Amino acid sequence: MTDIMEAAGGVAVTTHVDAGTGVERLRSDNIPQKVLEGDAGLWGDEARDEAAVRLGWTNTFNSSIDLIKPLSKLKAELAELGIDRIALCGMGGSSLAPEVIARTLDLNLQVVDTTDPGQIIAELTEESLRRTAVVVSSKSGTTVETDSQRRAFEAAFRGVGIDDVARRFVFVTDPGSQLERLANDQGSPVFLADSTVGGRYSALTAFGLVPTALAGADIATLIAEAQEFHAAVEGNEDNPAVLLGALIARRHTLTVADDGSGIAGLGDWAEQLIAESLGKDGKGTLPVVLEHPAAPGARGTDRFYCTVGGAITGATPSGSQLATPDFTVNGPLGAQFLCWELATAFAGYLLEIDPFNQPNVTESKDNTKKLLADGLPDTQPTAVDGSIEIYGGQASNVSAALGELLVDANAPDAYLAVMAYLDRFDDAEVAALRTELSERTGAPVTFGWGPRFLHSTGQFHKGGRPTGVFLQITGAIGEDLTVEGREFTFGRLQAAQAAGDAQALQGRNRPFIRLHLTDRKRGINQLLNAVRELS
Known part of the structure:
Protein backbone atom coordinates (compact mmCIF):
# COMPACT_ATOMS: atom_id res chain seq x y z
CA MET A 1 0.00 0.00 0.00
CA THR A 2 1.04 3.65 -0.28
CA ASP A 3 3.03 5.03 2.62
CA ILE A 4 0.93 6.87 5.20
CA MET A 5 2.40 9.52 7.48
CA GLU A 6 0.87 11.50 10.31
CA ALA A 7 3.07 14.33 11.56
CA ALA A 8 2.56 17.11 14.10
CA GLY A 9 4.45 18.84 16.87
CA GLY A 10 7.80 17.38 15.86
CA VAL A 11 6.59 13.74 15.82
CA ALA A 12 6.02 11.66 12.69
CA VAL A 13 4.52 8.17 12.47
CA THR A 14 4.99 6.55 9.06
CA THR A 15 3.65 3.17 7.92
CA HIS A 16 3.14 1.06 4.83
CA VAL A 17 0.76 -1.46 6.47
CA ASP A 18 -3.00 -1.42 6.89
CA ALA A 19 -3.94 0.18 10.20
CA GLY A 20 -7.49 -1.12 9.80
CA THR A 21 -10.51 0.96 10.73
CA GLY A 22 -9.00 2.26 13.96
CA VAL A 23 -7.95 5.65 12.62
CA GLU A 24 -11.39 6.35 11.17
CA ARG A 25 -13.14 5.14 14.32
CA LEU A 26 -11.01 7.29 16.62
CA ARG A 27 -11.63 10.35 14.50
CA SER A 28 -15.33 9.79 13.88
CA ASP A 29 -15.89 9.28 17.62
CA ASN A 30 -13.79 12.41 18.34
CA ILE A 31 -11.67 10.40 20.78
CA PRO A 32 -8.45 12.47 20.50
CA GLN A 33 -10.19 15.65 21.63
CA LYS A 34 -12.27 13.88 24.27
CA VAL A 35 -9.14 12.38 25.85
CA LEU A 36 -7.44 15.78 25.96
CA GLU A 37 -10.59 17.22 27.55
CA GLY A 38 -10.54 14.52 30.25
CA ASP A 39 -13.66 12.55 29.28
CA ALA A 40 -13.59 9.67 31.77
CA GLY A 41 -16.43 7.76 30.12
CA LEU A 42 -14.57 6.72 26.98
CA TRP A 43 -13.51 3.28 28.22
CA GLY A 44 -16.86 2.09 29.57
CA ASP A 45 -18.85 2.44 32.79
CA GLU A 46 -16.61 0.07 34.78
CA ALA A 47 -13.55 2.16 33.93
CA ARG A 48 -15.17 5.54 34.57
CA ASP A 49 -14.22 5.96 38.25
CA GLU A 50 -10.58 5.01 37.65
CA ALA A 51 -10.26 7.14 34.53
CA ALA A 52 -11.78 10.13 36.32
CA VAL A 53 -8.71 10.32 38.57
CA ARG A 54 -6.10 9.18 36.04
CA LEU A 55 -6.22 11.65 33.14
CA GLY A 56 -3.98 14.36 34.55
CA TRP A 57 -1.08 13.24 32.34
CA THR A 58 -2.66 14.84 29.26
CA ASN A 59 -1.45 18.29 30.34
CA THR A 60 0.49 17.82 33.58
CA PHE A 61 3.67 19.05 31.91
CA ASN A 62 2.25 22.58 32.18
CA SER A 63 2.41 22.44 35.97
CA SER A 64 5.79 20.68 35.79
CA ILE A 65 7.30 24.01 34.77
CA ASP A 66 7.06 24.95 38.45
CA LEU A 67 9.68 22.28 39.22
CA ILE A 68 12.47 23.95 37.26
CA LYS A 69 13.57 26.65 39.73
CA PRO A 70 13.40 24.63 42.98
CA LEU A 71 15.24 21.72 41.34
CA SER A 72 17.95 24.03 40.05
CA LYS A 73 18.37 25.44 43.56
CA LEU A 74 18.46 21.97 45.14
CA LYS A 75 20.99 20.73 42.57
CA ALA A 76 23.31 23.60 43.55
CA GLU A 77 22.89 22.80 47.25
CA LEU A 78 23.77 19.15 46.64
CA ALA A 79 26.82 20.17 44.65
CA GLU A 80 28.03 22.12 47.71
CA LEU A 81 28.01 18.79 49.57
CA GLY A 82 30.27 17.29 46.90
CA ILE A 83 27.41 15.33 45.33
CA ASP A 84 27.66 14.64 41.61
CA ARG A 85 25.83 11.32 41.46
CA ILE A 86 22.13 10.50 41.85
CA ALA A 87 20.78 7.08 42.85
CA LEU A 88 17.09 6.55 42.12
CA CYS A 89 15.15 4.09 44.25
CA GLY A 90 11.90 3.38 42.45
CA MET A 91 10.01 0.74 40.52
CA GLY A 92 8.11 0.69 37.23
CA GLY A 93 6.70 4.08 36.34
CA SER A 94 8.89 5.72 38.97
CA SER A 95 12.11 4.53 37.35
CA LEU A 96 11.72 3.68 33.66
CA ALA A 97 11.18 7.19 32.27
CA PRO A 98 14.08 8.64 34.32
CA GLU A 99 16.26 5.82 33.03
CA VAL A 100 15.42 6.70 29.40
CA ILE A 101 16.18 10.37 30.01
CA ALA A 102 19.43 9.61 31.85
CA ARG A 103 20.69 7.13 29.24
CA THR A 104 19.79 9.45 26.39
CA LEU A 105 21.56 12.44 27.95
CA ASP A 106 24.42 10.39 29.48
CA LEU A 107 23.67 11.53 33.03
CA ASN A 108 25.27 10.21 36.19
CA LEU A 109 22.05 8.68 37.47
CA GLN A 110 21.91 5.08 38.67
CA VAL A 111 18.48 3.44 38.71
CA VAL A 112 18.20 1.04 41.63
CA ASP A 113 15.10 -1.01 40.84
CA THR A 114 16.17 -4.40 42.13
CA THR A 115 16.11 -6.62 45.20
CA ASP A 116 19.19 -8.60 44.16
CA PRO A 117 21.59 -8.23 47.11
CA GLY A 118 24.70 -8.27 44.93
CA GLN A 119 23.40 -5.43 42.79
CA ILE A 120 22.38 -3.42 45.88
CA ILE A 121 25.74 -3.98 47.61
CA ALA A 122 27.58 -2.75 44.51
CA GLU A 123 25.81 0.62 44.95
CA LEU A 124 26.93 1.01 48.54
CA THR A 125 30.69 1.45 48.30
CA GLU A 126 32.09 4.24 50.47
CA GLU A 127 33.60 6.02 47.45
CA SER A 128 30.26 6.25 45.63
CA LEU A 129 28.19 6.97 48.75
CA ARG A 130 30.15 10.13 49.54
CA ARG A 131 29.27 11.49 46.09
CA THR A 132 25.63 10.32 46.09
CA ALA A 133 22.21 11.73 46.83
CA VAL A 134 19.25 9.34 46.76
CA VAL A 135 15.90 10.09 45.17
CA VAL A 136 13.20 7.85 46.62
CA SER A 137 10.16 7.67 44.33
CA SER A 138 6.87 5.95 45.08
CA LYS A 139 3.30 7.12 44.56
CA SER A 140 1.94 5.18 47.51
CA GLY A 141 5.07 5.36 49.62
CA THR A 142 4.62 1.71 50.60
CA THR A 143 6.31 -0.12 47.70
CA VAL A 144 8.35 -2.86 49.41
CA GLU A 145 11.29 -2.71 47.00
CA THR A 146 11.63 1.07 47.26
CA ASP A 147 11.27 1.08 51.05
CA SER A 148 13.92 -1.63 51.34
CA GLN A 149 16.32 0.21 49.03
CA ARG A 150 15.87 3.42 51.02
CA ARG A 151 16.66 1.60 54.25
CA ALA A 152 19.81 0.10 52.70
CA PHE A 153 21.13 3.51 51.62
CA GLU A 154 20.30 5.08 54.98
CA ALA A 155 22.19 2.37 56.88
CA ALA A 156 25.11 2.57 54.44
CA PHE A 157 25.41 6.37 54.79
CA ARG A 158 25.60 6.03 58.54
CA GLY A 159 28.02 3.14 58.18
CA VAL A 160 30.60 5.32 56.43
CA GLY A 161 30.20 8.18 58.92
CA ILE A 162 27.89 10.49 56.95
CA ASP A 163 25.89 12.33 59.60
CA ASP A 164 23.71 14.61 57.47
CA VAL A 165 21.71 11.68 56.14
CA ALA A 166 18.47 13.65 55.74
CA ARG A 167 20.19 16.06 53.32
CA ARG A 168 21.20 13.09 51.17
CA PHE A 169 17.60 12.07 50.48
CA VAL A 170 15.02 13.61 48.15
CA PHE A 171 11.49 12.19 48.04
CA VAL A 172 8.97 12.10 45.20
CA THR A 173 5.50 10.89 46.10
CA ASP A 174 1.78 11.64 46.05
CA PRO A 175 0.27 14.06 48.55
CA GLY A 176 -0.60 12.46 51.89
CA SER A 177 1.54 9.37 51.38
CA GLN A 178 3.73 7.65 53.95
CA LEU A 179 6.81 8.99 52.16
CA GLU A 180 5.62 12.58 52.45
CA ARG A 181 5.26 12.12 56.20
CA LEU A 182 8.72 10.55 56.44
CA ALA A 183 10.31 13.37 54.43
CA ASN A 184 8.69 16.03 56.60
CA ASP A 185 9.61 14.23 59.82
CA GLN A 186 13.31 14.00 58.93
CA GLY A 187 13.52 17.34 57.13
CA SER A 188 14.33 16.04 53.65
CA PRO A 189 13.18 17.77 50.44
CA VAL A 190 9.95 16.34 49.06
CA PHE A 191 8.33 16.94 45.68
CA LEU A 192 4.65 16.09 45.44
CA ALA A 193 3.49 14.62 42.14
CA ASP A 194 0.13 14.98 40.45
CA SER A 195 -2.10 12.37 42.10
CA THR A 196 -4.29 12.25 38.96
CA VAL A 197 -1.48 10.63 37.00
CA GLY A 198 -0.80 6.88 37.15
CA GLY A 199 2.79 5.71 37.45
CA ARG A 200 3.27 4.52 33.89
CA TYR A 201 1.96 7.84 32.53
CA SER A 202 4.18 9.91 34.84
CA ALA A 203 7.20 10.56 32.57
CA LEU A 204 6.63 14.32 32.47
CA THR A 205 5.68 14.69 36.15
CA ALA A 206 7.90 14.97 39.20
CA PHE A 207 8.59 11.23 38.97
CA GLY A 208 10.34 11.59 35.64
CA LEU A 209 11.77 15.06 36.09
CA VAL A 210 13.07 15.36 39.67
CA PRO A 211 15.82 12.71 39.54
CA THR A 212 16.90 13.64 36.04
CA ALA A 213 17.03 17.37 36.74
CA LEU A 214 19.18 16.72 39.81
CA ALA A 215 21.46 14.62 37.60
CA GLY A 216 21.79 17.49 35.12
CA ALA A 217 18.96 17.13 32.59
CA ASP A 218 17.50 20.19 30.89
CA ILE A 219 13.92 19.38 31.84
CA ALA A 220 12.68 22.68 30.40
CA THR A 221 13.42 21.31 26.94
CA LEU A 222 11.51 18.07 27.61
CA ILE A 223 8.53 20.05 28.86
CA ALA A 224 8.65 22.40 25.86
CA GLU A 225 8.72 19.44 23.45
CA ALA A 226 5.59 17.99 25.07
CA GLN A 227 3.85 21.36 25.05
CA GLU A 228 4.58 21.81 21.35
CA PHE A 229 3.19 18.38 20.55
CA HIS A 230 0.08 18.93 22.68
CA ALA A 231 -0.64 22.26 21.00
CA ALA A 232 -0.13 20.77 17.55
CA VAL A 233 -2.59 17.87 17.99
CA GLU A 234 -5.29 19.63 20.00
CA GLY A 235 -8.23 20.01 17.63
CA ASN A 236 -6.03 19.12 14.65
CA GLU A 237 -6.79 16.48 12.02
CA ASP A 238 -3.09 15.57 11.83
CA ASN A 239 -2.29 13.49 14.92
CA PRO A 240 0.53 10.90 14.93
CA ALA A 241 -0.83 9.40 18.17
CA VAL A 242 -4.04 8.41 16.37
CA LEU A 243 -2.18 6.39 13.76
CA LEU A 244 0.16 4.95 16.41
CA GLY A 245 -2.76 3.93 18.63
CA ALA A 246 -4.56 2.23 15.74
CA LEU A 247 -1.40 0.29 14.86
CA ILE A 248 -0.80 -0.78 18.48
CA ALA A 249 -4.37 -2.13 18.67
CA ARG A 250 -4.21 -3.83 15.26
CA ARG A 251 -2.07 -6.90 16.06
CA HIS A 252 -1.55 -9.18 19.07
CA THR A 253 2.14 -8.28 19.39
CA LEU A 254 4.22 -5.15 18.86
CA THR A 255 7.99 -5.54 18.46
CA VAL A 256 10.04 -2.38 19.05
CA ALA A 257 13.67 -1.54 18.26
CA ASP A 258 15.69 1.64 18.22
CA ASP A 259 17.12 2.58 14.82
CA GLY A 260 19.44 5.50 15.39
CA SER A 261 16.93 7.79 17.10
CA GLY A 262 19.43 9.02 19.67
CA ILE A 263 16.95 8.03 22.39
CA ALA A 264 18.26 5.22 24.57
CA GLY A 265 15.83 2.71 26.05
CA LEU A 266 12.47 4.14 24.95
CA GLY A 267 11.32 0.59 24.19
CA ASP A 268 11.72 -0.44 27.83
CA TRP A 269 9.55 2.47 28.93
CA ALA A 270 6.95 1.82 26.21
CA GLU A 271 6.91 -1.87 27.17
CA GLN A 272 5.58 -1.03 30.63
CA LEU A 273 3.17 1.56 29.31
CA ILE A 274 1.61 -0.82 26.78
CA ALA A 275 1.78 -4.11 28.71
CA GLU A 276 0.38 -2.76 31.97
CA SER A 277 -2.23 -0.61 30.24
CA LEU A 278 -3.50 -3.13 27.68
CA GLY A 279 -2.70 -6.57 29.10
CA LYS A 280 -5.92 -7.44 30.91
CA ASP A 281 -9.38 -8.95 30.46
CA GLY A 282 -7.75 -11.92 28.72
CA LYS A 283 -6.58 -9.82 25.77
CA GLY A 284 -4.27 -6.98 24.84
CA THR A 285 -1.16 -6.10 22.85
CA LEU A 286 2.12 -7.71 23.93
CA PRO A 287 5.17 -5.44 23.53
CA VAL A 288 8.52 -7.09 22.76
CA VAL A 289 11.69 -5.00 23.10
CA LEU A 290 14.38 -5.89 20.54
CA GLU A 291 18.10 -5.38 21.03
CA HIS A 292 18.67 -3.84 17.58
CA PRO A 293 16.79 -3.46 14.27
CA ALA A 294 17.86 -6.84 12.89
CA ALA A 295 17.31 -8.80 16.12
CA PRO A 296 15.51 -12.16 15.86
CA GLY A 297 11.77 -12.14 16.40
CA ALA A 298 11.00 -8.77 14.83
CA ARG A 299 8.67 -10.08 12.14
CA GLY A 300 5.71 -12.46 12.17
CA THR A 301 2.14 -12.72 10.94
CA ASP A 302 0.89 -12.05 14.48
CA ARG A 303 2.86 -8.84 15.00
CA PHE A 304 3.75 -5.40 13.78
CA TYR A 305 7.37 -4.28 13.88
CA CYS A 306 8.10 -0.68 14.88
CA THR A 307 11.34 1.25 15.01
CA VAL A 308 11.98 4.41 16.97
CA GLY A 309 13.94 6.35 14.40
CA GLY A 310 14.83 5.00 10.96
CA ALA A 311 12.63 4.71 7.89
CA ILE A 312 10.22 2.17 6.43
CA THR A 313 11.93 1.97 3.04
CA GLY A 314 15.21 0.30 2.20
CA ALA A 315 17.47 -1.86 4.30
CA THR A 316 18.29 -1.12 7.92
CA PRO A 317 21.84 -0.23 8.96
CA SER A 318 22.40 -3.97 9.43
CA GLY A 319 21.74 -4.46 5.72
CA SER A 320 18.77 -6.74 6.42
CA GLN A 321 15.67 -6.19 4.29
CA LEU A 322 13.84 -8.60 6.63
CA ALA A 323 14.20 -6.08 9.43
CA THR A 324 12.52 -3.24 7.51
CA PRO A 325 9.84 -2.04 9.96
CA ASP A 326 6.10 -1.92 9.45
CA PHE A 327 6.07 1.57 10.89
CA THR A 328 8.42 4.14 12.41
CA VAL A 329 8.07 6.78 15.11
CA ASN A 330 10.36 9.79 14.92
CA GLY A 331 10.56 12.84 17.16
CA PRO A 332 12.15 14.40 20.25
CA LEU A 333 11.93 12.61 23.59
CA GLY A 334 9.49 14.91 25.42
CA ALA A 335 7.03 14.75 22.53
CA GLN A 336 7.49 10.99 22.16
CA PHE A 337 6.50 10.45 25.79
CA LEU A 338 3.18 12.23 25.26
CA CYS A 339 2.57 10.67 21.85
CA TRP A 340 2.97 7.09 23.14
CA GLU A 341 0.81 7.85 26.19
CA LEU A 342 -2.00 9.20 24.01
CA ALA A 343 -1.63 6.31 21.56
CA THR A 344 -1.94 3.77 24.38
CA ALA A 345 -5.11 5.42 25.67
CA PHE A 346 -6.49 5.41 22.11
CA ALA A 347 -5.60 1.71 21.71
CA GLY A 348 -7.44 0.96 24.96
CA TYR A 349 -10.54 2.58 23.49
CA LEU A 350 -10.30 0.47 20.33
CA LEU A 351 -9.69 -2.75 22.29
CA GLU A 352 -12.36 -1.88 24.89
CA ILE A 353 -9.80 -2.13 27.69
CA ASP A 354 -9.41 0.22 30.67
CA PRO A 355 -5.86 1.53 30.15
CA PHE A 356 -5.53 2.97 33.66
CA ASN A 357 -6.03 0.09 36.07
CA GLN A 358 -3.69 -2.83 36.83
CA PRO A 359 -5.90 -5.45 38.47
CA ASN A 360 -3.34 -8.27 38.53
Missing part, protein backbone atom coordinates in the same frame (compact mmCIF):
# COMPACT_ATOMS: atom_id res chain seq x y z
CA VAL A 361 -0.20 -6.41 39.64
CA THR A 362 -1.10 -6.67 43.33
CA GLU A 363 -1.49 -10.45 43.18
CA SER A 364 2.23 -11.21 43.14
CA LYS A 365 2.78 -8.48 45.75
CA ASP A 366 0.26 -10.11 48.07
CA ASN A 367 1.86 -13.51 47.50
CA THR A 368 5.26 -12.03 48.35
CA LYS A 369 4.01 -10.51 51.61
CA LYS A 370 2.49 -13.83 52.66
CA LEU A 371 5.67 -15.74 51.86
CA LEU A 372 7.78 -13.25 53.81
CA ALA A 373 5.47 -13.69 56.79
CA ASP A 374 4.92 -17.46 56.60
CA GLY A 375 8.20 -18.64 55.08
CA LEU A 376 9.29 -19.77 51.63
CA PRO A 377 7.96 -23.09 50.28
CA ASP A 378 10.23 -26.07 50.86
CA THR A 379 10.43 -27.27 47.26
CA GLN A 380 12.84 -29.81 45.86
CA PRO A 381 14.22 -29.77 42.33
CA THR A 382 12.81 -32.14 39.76
CA ALA A 383 16.36 -32.72 38.54
CA VAL A 384 19.86 -31.31 38.84
CA ASP A 385 22.03 -30.79 35.76
CA GLY A 386 25.49 -29.35 36.37
CA SER A 387 25.16 -25.87 37.88
CA ILE A 388 21.39 -25.75 37.33
CA GLU A 389 18.52 -27.08 39.42
CA ILE A 390 15.31 -27.71 37.48
CA TYR A 391 11.94 -27.06 39.13
CA GLY A 392 8.84 -28.19 37.26
CA GLY A 393 8.22 -30.35 34.23
CA GLN A 394 9.41 -33.90 33.74
CA ALA A 395 12.81 -33.33 32.16
CA SER A 396 16.01 -34.74 33.62
CA ASN A 397 18.33 -32.16 32.05
CA VAL A 398 18.28 -28.54 30.98
CA SER A 399 18.12 -29.21 27.24
CA ALA A 400 15.07 -31.42 27.65
CA ALA A 401 13.38 -28.88 29.94
CA LEU A 402 13.91 -26.13 27.38
CA GLY A 403 12.64 -28.45 24.66
CA GLU A 404 9.39 -28.92 26.58
CA LEU A 405 8.94 -25.16 26.82
CA LEU A 406 9.56 -24.63 23.12
CA VAL A 407 6.85 -27.16 22.27
CA ASP A 408 4.40 -25.16 24.38
CA ALA A 409 5.68 -21.89 22.88
CA ASN A 410 4.84 -23.08 19.37
CA ALA A 411 1.15 -23.40 20.22
CA PRO A 412 -1.17 -20.94 18.42
CA ASP A 413 -0.93 -17.36 19.76
CA ALA A 414 1.68 -18.38 22.35
CA TYR A 415 4.50 -16.20 23.61
CA LEU A 416 7.54 -17.09 25.71
CA ALA A 417 8.54 -14.92 28.67
CA VAL A 418 12.00 -15.18 30.24
CA MET A 419 12.04 -13.76 33.78
CA ALA A 420 15.46 -13.42 35.43
CA TYR A 421 15.69 -12.69 39.16
CA LEU A 422 19.38 -11.87 38.94
CA ASP A 423 21.80 -8.92 38.90
CA ARG A 424 21.06 -7.07 35.65
CA PHE A 425 24.62 -5.74 35.49
CA ASP A 426 26.81 -8.54 36.83
CA ASP A 427 24.64 -11.25 35.20
CA ALA A 428 23.87 -9.27 32.04
CA GLU A 429 24.95 -12.12 29.75
CA VAL A 430 21.76 -14.03 30.54
CA ALA A 431 19.76 -11.47 28.54
CA ALA A 432 21.12 -13.14 25.38
CA LEU A 433 18.48 -15.81 26.01
CA ARG A 434 15.88 -13.63 24.30
CA THR A 435 17.65 -13.59 20.95
CA GLU A 436 18.77 -17.23 21.21
CA LEU A 437 15.25 -18.46 21.99
CA SER A 438 13.73 -16.20 19.33
CA GLU A 439 15.84 -17.95 16.72
CA ARG A 440 14.42 -21.31 17.79
CA THR A 441 10.71 -20.58 17.98
CA GLY A 442 8.22 -18.70 15.89
CA ALA A 443 6.63 -17.23 19.02
CA PRO A 444 7.35 -13.76 20.39
CA VAL A 445 9.97 -13.91 23.16
CA THR A 446 10.23 -11.31 25.92
CA PHE A 447 12.93 -10.86 28.56
CA GLY A 448 12.46 -9.18 31.92
CA TRP A 449 14.59 -8.58 35.00
CA GLY A 450 12.86 -9.39 38.25
CA PRO A 451 11.33 -7.72 40.07
CA ARG A 452 11.14 -4.74 37.66
CA PHE A 453 9.05 -6.67 35.12
CA LEU A 454 6.42 -7.30 37.83
CA HIS A 455 5.57 -3.61 37.48
CA SER A 456 5.48 -3.92 33.69
CA THR A 457 4.82 -7.08 31.71
CA GLY A 458 3.81 -8.83 34.95
CA GLN A 459 0.30 -7.45 34.48
CA PHE A 460 0.12 -8.89 30.96
CA HIS A 461 1.42 -12.29 32.14
CA LYS A 462 -1.51 -12.74 34.47
CA GLY A 463 -4.25 -10.57 33.00
CA GLY A 464 -3.53 -10.57 29.26
CA ARG A 465 -3.89 -13.29 26.69
CA PRO A 466 -3.74 -16.65 28.54
CA THR A 467 -1.17 -18.09 26.14
CA GLY A 468 2.10 -17.30 27.91
CA VAL A 469 4.86 -19.85 28.45
CA PHE A 470 7.21 -18.95 31.30
CA LEU A 471 10.88 -19.55 32.07
CA GLN A 472 11.91 -18.21 35.47
CA ILE A 473 15.61 -18.00 36.35
CA THR A 474 16.88 -17.54 39.89
CA GLY A 475 20.41 -17.69 41.28
CA ALA A 476 22.41 -18.52 44.36
CA ILE A 477 23.21 -15.61 46.67
CA GLY A 478 26.85 -14.92 47.35
CA GLU A 479 26.67 -12.13 49.94
CA ASP A 480 23.28 -11.25 51.36
CA LEU A 481 22.22 -7.92 52.85
CA THR A 482 19.88 -7.29 55.76
CA VAL A 483 17.04 -4.83 55.21
CA GLU A 484 17.48 -2.43 58.10
CA GLY A 485 14.49 -2.51 60.47
CA ARG A 486 12.89 -5.51 58.76
CA GLU A 487 12.93 -9.20 59.56
CA PHE A 488 14.13 -10.23 56.13
CA THR A 489 17.15 -9.85 53.89
CA PHE A 490 17.26 -8.75 50.27
CA GLY A 491 17.99 -12.34 49.28
CA ARG A 492 14.88 -13.58 51.04
CA LEU A 493 12.79 -10.77 49.55
CA GLN A 494 14.03 -11.61 46.05
CA ALA A 495 13.27 -15.31 46.59
CA ALA A 496 9.80 -14.50 47.92
CA GLN A 497 9.07 -12.31 44.88
CA ALA A 498 10.10 -15.09 42.50
CA ALA A 499 8.08 -17.67 44.43
CA GLY A 500 5.07 -15.36 44.68
CA ASP A 501 5.03 -14.74 40.95
CA ALA A 502 5.45 -18.46 40.28
CA GLN A 503 2.39 -19.15 42.43
CA ALA A 504 0.35 -16.60 40.45
CA LEU A 505 1.34 -18.17 37.12
CA GLN A 506 1.07 -21.80 38.18
CA GLY A 507 -2.32 -21.07 39.75
CA ARG A 508 -3.47 -20.23 36.22
CA ASN A 509 -2.00 -23.47 34.85
CA ARG A 510 0.47 -21.62 32.64
CA PRO A 511 3.39 -23.69 31.31
CA PHE A 512 6.19 -22.83 33.75
CA ILE A 513 9.63 -24.02 34.80
CA ARG A 514 12.21 -22.51 37.12
CA LEU A 515 15.91 -22.92 36.58
CA HIS A 516 18.00 -22.12 39.65
CA LEU A 517 21.66 -21.36 39.05
CA THR A 518 23.69 -22.79 41.93
CA ASP A 519 26.69 -21.00 40.42
CA ARG A 520 25.57 -17.93 38.49
CA LYS A 521 28.42 -17.56 36.00
CA ARG A 522 28.71 -21.25 35.23
CA GLY A 523 24.95 -21.66 35.20
CA ILE A 524 24.46 -18.83 32.69
CA ASN A 525 27.11 -20.30 30.37
CA GLN A 526 25.56 -23.75 30.71
CA LEU A 527 22.08 -22.42 30.00
CA LEU A 528 23.14 -20.44 26.92
CA ASN A 529 25.05 -23.43 25.56
CA ALA A 530 22.00 -25.66 26.11
CA VAL A 531 19.80 -23.24 24.15
CA ARG A 532 22.34 -23.00 21.32
CA GLU A 533 22.38 -26.78 20.99
CA LEU A 534 18.61 -26.93 20.46
CA SER A 535 17.38 -27.42 16.91
